Amino acid sequence: MRHYQEIIDSFMDIAGNPLRQVKDFKEHTGGKAVGCFPEYVPAELVYAAGMFPVGLWGGDTGISRAKEYIPAFCCYVLQADLEFGLNGTYKDLDAVIVPSLCDTLKCLGQDFKVGVPEIRMIQFAYPQMRKIEAGVKFLESEYGRVRAALEEVSGTKITEKAISDAIIVFNGNRKALRRFVDVASEHTDIITPVIRHAVIKSGYFMEKPKHTAMVDELSDALSALPVNKKGKRVLLTGIMADDESMLRTISDYGLSVAADDLAQETRQFRFDVPTKGGGAMYRLAKWWQIFEGCSLAYDPEKKRKDMILADIEKYDVKGVIICMMKFCDPEEYDYPLIKDALESKGIPALYMETDGRAEAQAQTRIQAFSEIL
Amino acid sequence: MKGEYTLNEDKKSSDVLGMLQIEHYQNAFEKKMDGKPVGWLTSLFPQEIVEALDLDYVYPENHCCAVAARKESPKFIDIAEGEGYSVDLCAYARLNLGYTEEGYAESLTIPLPDFICCCNNICNEVIKWYENLSKKLGIPMIMIDIPYNDMYYPDQARVDYIRDQLEYAIGQLEKVAGRKMDYDRLREVMRISNENSKAWSEAMSYLKNKPSPMNGFNLFNYMALIVCARGKASSKEVFDLLAEEHKQLSIEGKTKFKGEEEYRVMWDGIAVWPFLGFTAKTLIKNGINMNASTYPDAFAIQYDNLTLEGMAKGYAGSANTRCIEYHIDGRSGLMQKMKCDGALYHMNRSCKVWDMMQYTIAKGTSEKTGKPYAIFDGDQADPRGFSEAQFSTRIDGLKEVMAENKKEG
Numbered sequence: 001m002r003h004y005q006e007i008i009d010s011f012m013d014i015a016g017n018p019l020r021q022v023k024d025f026k027e028h029t030g031g032k033a034v035g036c037f038p039e040y041v042p043a044e045l046v047y048a049a050g051m052f053p054v055g056l057w058g059g060d061t062g063i064s065r066a067k068e069y070i071p072a073f074c075c076y077v078l079q080a081d082l083e084f085g086l087n088g089t090y091k092d093l094d095a096v097i098v099p100s101l102c103d104t105l106k107c108l109g110q111d112f113k114v115g116v117p118e119i120r121m122i123q124f125a126y127p128q129m130r131k132i133e134a135g136v137k138f139l140e141s142e143y144g145r146v147r148a149a150l151e152e153v154s155g156t157k158i159t160e161k162a163i164s165d166a167i168i169v170f171n172g173n174r175k176a177l178r179r180f181v182d183v184a185s186e187h188t189d190i191i192t193p194v195i196r197h198a199v200i201k202s203g204y205f206m207e208k209p210k211h212t213a214m215v216d217e218l219s220d221a222l223s224a225l226p227v228n229k230k231g232k233r234v235l236l237t238g239i240m241a242d243d244e245s246m247l248r249t250i251s252d253y254g255l256s257v258a259a260d261d262l263a264q265e266t267r268q269f270r271f272d273v274p275t276k277g278g279g280a281m282y283r284l285a286k287w288w289q290i291f292e293g294c295s296l297a298y299d300p301e302k303k304r305k306d307m308i309l310a311d312i313e314k315y316d317v318k319g320v321i322i323c324m325m326k327f328c329d330p331e332e333y334d335y336p337l338i339k340d341a342l343e344s345k346g347i348p349a350l351y352m353e354t355d356g357r358a359e360a361q362a363q364t365r366i367q368a369f370s371e372i373l
Numbered sequence: 374m375k376g377e378y379t380l381n382e383d384k385k386s387s388d389v390l391g392m393l394q395i396e397h398y399q400n401a402f403e404k405k406m407d408g409k410p411v412g413w414l415t416s417l418f419p420q421e422i423v424e425a426l427d428l429d430y431v432y433p434e435n436h437c438c439a440v441a442a443r444k445e446s447p448k449f450i451d452i453a454e455g456e457g458y459s460v461d462l463c464a465y466a467r468l469n470l471g472y473t474e475e476g477y478a479e480s481l482t483i484p485l486p487d488f489i490c491c492c493n494n495i496c497n498e499v500i501k502w503y504e505n506l507s508k509k510l511g512i513p514m515i516m517i518d519i520p521y522n523d524m525y526y527p528d529q530a531r532v533d534y535i536r537d538q539l540e541y542a543i544g545q546l547e548k549v550a551g552r553k554m555d556y557d558r559l560r561e562v563m564r565i566s567n568e569n570s571k572a573w574s575e576a577m578s579y580l581k582n583k584p585s586p587m588n589g590f591n592l593f594n595y596m597a598l599i600v601c602a603r604g605k606a607s608s609k610e611v612f613d614l615l616a617e618e619h620k621q622l623s624i625e626g627k628t629k630f631k632g633e634e635e636y637r638v639m640w641d642g643i644a645v646w647p648f649l650g651f652t653a654k655t656l657i658k659n660g661i662n663m664n665a666s667t668y669p670d671a672f673a674i675q676y677d678n679l680t681l682e683g684m685a686k687g688y689a690g691s692a693n694t695r696c697i698e699y700h701i702d703g704r705s706g707l708m709q710k711m712k713c714d715g716a717l718y719h720m721n722r723s724c725k726v727w728d729m730m731q732y733t734i735a736k737g738t739s740e741k742t743g744k745p746y747a748i749f750d751g752d753q754a755d756p757r758g759f760s761e762a763q764f765s766t767r768i769d770g771l772k773e774v775m776a777e778n779k780k781e782g
Contacts, residue, residue: 069732071720073461100521103497107729109523110697114733125520127534128493128500134537138520141530298500300507300514327461329725333501336457337508 004221007214008195014205015198018054021205022092025052032154035096035119036204037105038077039239039263039296040126042284044170044273045147046097047208048162049154054093055204056081057240057264060356061089069111075327076356077240078108085116095120095153097146101296102330122149128298130289139285147281163280167273173208174269176215181259181266183219185315188256189228193236193247196257200265201242231256232373233316237308237338238323239331240264243354249363250321253370259315261308262323267294295330304334305341312347319348319373321366326355348372386614390598393611397431397601401484404429410487410549413506415499416600417671418492419517419688421566422543424604425559426550430490431483432601433472437465438593440472441646441754443480450755463723464754466502473506488512488549490542494519494691496726515545519688523696527689535685560679562604570673572612573599579619580664581711584634586622589663590653591629593644599673628662635660636775639708641667641735642719642727647756648764655765659772665711667692667704693726700730701737708742714775716746717768722758745778747771 014021022033033052036043043053058080065086066079084090096119098109109123124142127135147158180199184191191199199218203211232255240262241247250257260266273287291297293307311317320342324331335351342349350369352362405411412430414420423430440446446464449471454460456474458467472478476485491503491514500516507514517538520531543554576595579586595615602608628634638656640663645652656663671692676683692703708716718735720728735746747767752758 070729071732073722073725074729100523101497103726104729106497106521106726110730111733114697114737123521123523125522127520128497128518129516129534129538129541132537132541134534134541135518138530138534141528142520295501298504298516298518300504300516302504302508324459329459329462329498330501332459332462333466333498333505335459337505339457 001221002217004190004218004225007218007221008190008199010214011198011202011218012195014202018059018205019089019092022052022054025207026092032094033092034150034153035090035093037081037096037098037108039099039101039294040268040288041097041099042143042146044163044166044284045143045150045158047169048158048166049150049156051094051150051154052207055201055264056084056090056096057201057204057242058356059084061087065115069115070108073327074104074108075239075325076354077325078104080356082108082112082115085112085119090116090119093119095122095149098123100125102328104327120149120153122146126288126297130291130298136282136285136289139288140281143281143285160280163284167275167280167283169208169212171272171275173203173212173215174272176212176219177203177269180215180219183222185233185258186227186229187222187225188233188258189230190222190225192251193241193255193257194244194251197241197244197247197265229256229258229316232318232370233258234319234321234373235259235261235308235311235315235317236321236323237261238263239325239328241321241323241354243357245357246352246354246362246366249366253367255319255366255370255373258317259311261293261304261311263294263296295334302334302337305338308338309341309345312345317347319350319369321369322349322351324351324353326353384614386611386618387594389611389614390595393602393607394597398481398483401429401431405484411484412488412490412549413486414490415492415495415503417494417674417688417691418490419539419542419684420490421559421562421604421684422539422546422554423490425562426543426546426552426554428488428546428550433469433483434465435597435601436472436478436481436483437468437754438597438644438646439481440468440478442649444647444756445478445480446647446754447756449475449478460755463496463498463502464752464758465723466498468754470502470505473509486510486512488515488546490515490517490546492517492519492688494688495693496724498725513545513549515542515549517542517688519691519694522689522694525696525699527686527694531689532682532685535689536681539681539685563676563679563684565606565609566604566674567676567679569599569603569605569608569612570675572609572616574673576612576616576619579616579623582623583637583712584626584628584630585637585662585664585711586619586628587664588628588630588653588657589640589666590644590649590656592663592666592668593649596668603674630662631657633660634662634664636714636772637662637664637712638771639663639665639667639704639711639713639716640719641704641716641731642721643668643724643753645719645721645751645759646754648751648759648761651761652764655768659768661768661772663717665707665713667707697730697733697737700734701741704734704738705741708738708744713742713744714778715744715771717771718746718748720748720750722750722752723754745771745774
């Protein structure tokens with residue numbers, strides 16, 4: 001059994017080198033790589049086609065060529081994804097999948113198609129009327145289009161069995177990550193916000209079985225240690241909290257991440273794809289019906305705020321940091337309701353606007369927030 | 374329409390339009406006072422199913438136009454921003470969410486809703502906006518999802534999904550109305566809606582004549598009717614009158630455009646309502662008539678057949694759910710048909726679904742038509758998003774290129 005620090009070092013290394021990971025996969029397997037735009041993509045289909053699904057969650061880059069396609073009030077993650085496509089950073093990708101989850105994503109897929117014709121763009125729509133059976137059937141049809149396009153890219157047929165097997169593999173990864181966030185919450189002396197993020201993020205750049213095994217290995221190593229809930233416990237909510245300097249500042253001022261409600265992190269693995277009840281494509285589509293707690297999935301009951309309140313209780317959270325991605329309208333609409341829900345329970349909240357890098361006053365504001373807690 | 378007007382031969386389309394609009398809001402208030410449910414609908418919700426159940430309804434977006442054009446939007450926008458709504462969000466949404474707190478506007482008051490109907494064929498922001506209204510007011514939300522379509526034409530899976538949703542929504546609305554749907558009545562409303570769309574298109578078709586009989590900015594006034602009352606028989610009278618007026622002006626070679634129509638442009642996007650007068654006057658001053666627009670065309674929904682399947686097909690093709698090639702082809706075809714000299718694109722800060730492809734659409738359309746274009750920054754309801762100086766400069770630039778092109782023949 002490796003020492004936890006050794007495992008953490010591996011995660012940090014992988015999370016910091018996504019392009020190398022893609023290159024390594026292609027060199028070692030001869031397989032192809034498919035980029036998956038935020039926030040949710042049926043990556044199981046990519047895996048079932050024997051290809052490497054790569055999460056495209058932006059990155060630190062100046063925006064230059066993308067300005068020819070999109071105005072400045074586009075969220076930074078999609079600006080960066082387009083820029084990386086245009087400037088050749090994504091040259092090792094054989095295709096990208098774009099889910100039309102928000103107005104910007106609808107358009108960005110089209111801009112990508114025009115601006116980066118050398119990379120196959122596969123776009124599809126999630127149904128918003130997802131609770132009725134017609135929604136599940138429609139998504140099954142959309143996934144069918146994605147599947148057909150992936151078959152063209154890979155040059156192989158994606159079988160029912162391969163999809164069923166992929167669902168089991170991905171559910172295994174979800175389960176491992178759910179366990180990890182629970183264990184991490186009890187070992188915040190070791191699992192700092194930066195490390196916690198790297199463990200989860202590295203899953204976007206690793207073959208799923210390898211990631212699962214390594215996450216389990218780390219959880220096992222941590223579980224053998226005494227519980228240590230160091231730091232004032234906070235919950236992060238939003239699309240993502242990817243800025244390392246902000247995450248470092250959080251721990252520098254005595255805070256620890258006890259739980260998250262981030263689209264890039266926990267929202268990905270809260271719910272499993274059903275393993276029974278219909279064919280593999282149908283079950284894959286069923287996940288979107290079961291799914292809850294994201295600003296991008298229609299919910300007139302606004303359950304997300306209740307889920308945050310439940311996690312505050314479960315993880316003994318003392319405060320919430322709202323990581324607001326600048327220009328992300330779905331999240332901006334949820335904010336007033338979350339703010340009110342937290343206020344009504346007397347939970348302190350810090351609103352942090354990010355556009356790749358935390359706002360200028362981040363350090364001072366995080367320090368002040370920590371003092372309140 | 375609840376009250377029918379007998380049209381006087383001397384009556385102008387604009388007079389009738391005004392009367393119908395007043396009646397539209399009066400009806401809603403009367404229903405509310407009688408204890409009947411009144412709904413709020415997004416602009417391209419399949420209103421036929423609401424109309425056929427004899428439910429009354431108003432359009433917050435239309436209300437926002439009126440409030441913004443009468444300079445009252447900042448008050449409501451401030452209220453919403455005070456609640457935590459970001460300045461980044463659609464100004465119609467902020468205005469309406471602020472209005473919901475007050476329930477009264479000096480420029481135009483609409484009754485608060487008992488149910489809301491949302492269709493995301495215009496954008497996805499309406500889903501979030503209406504979710505919050507539903508939660509805040511504790512009222513049912515009826516949702517029709519028109520999925521984004523990356524293919525050129527919608528596939529059968531989309532049509533099936535929309536048809537099933539229409540059936541589901543009818544069930545929800547039957548509960549609100551307390552009665553069952555009369556499908557004969559629904560077919561009748563669909564027939565009227567089809568006729569209105571045709572009559573609207575007919576009235577607009579005269580704008581291709583030189584000079585165009587209409588000052589294009591008047592489109593925005595008439596648009597209120599095709600938005601609010603597509604399924605009402607009385608609307609057709611306005612469109613017929615308007616078509617007749619345009620026909621007569623065309624025969625006489627006259628135009629309602631003040632001054633000489635030196636240049637003709639396509640306007641892309643929603644009006645800058647808080648600066649409607651300024652934008653219109655600037656164009657007039659420069660001899661530029663906006664004789665084509667993508668926006669009013671978006672509301673002319675047509676059905677192949679008068680069934681839920683036909684309705685699903687009609688709505689599946691809504692403009693804002695379409696791919697880039699469709700947008701470029703549509704704009705190029707429109708500009709060619711309407712003999713436009715250039716295009717003016719409103720980079721509307723409120724409307725990401727329109728903005729995030731706009732550079733690509735504008736460039737592609739210009740390459741296809743060989744016509745110049747200008748893009749200006751603005752907003753449909755928040756006056757902070759528009760600069761008079763920038764608008765004037767962009768118009769000067771566009772005019773200069775159009776003049777060069779004319780010289781070169």
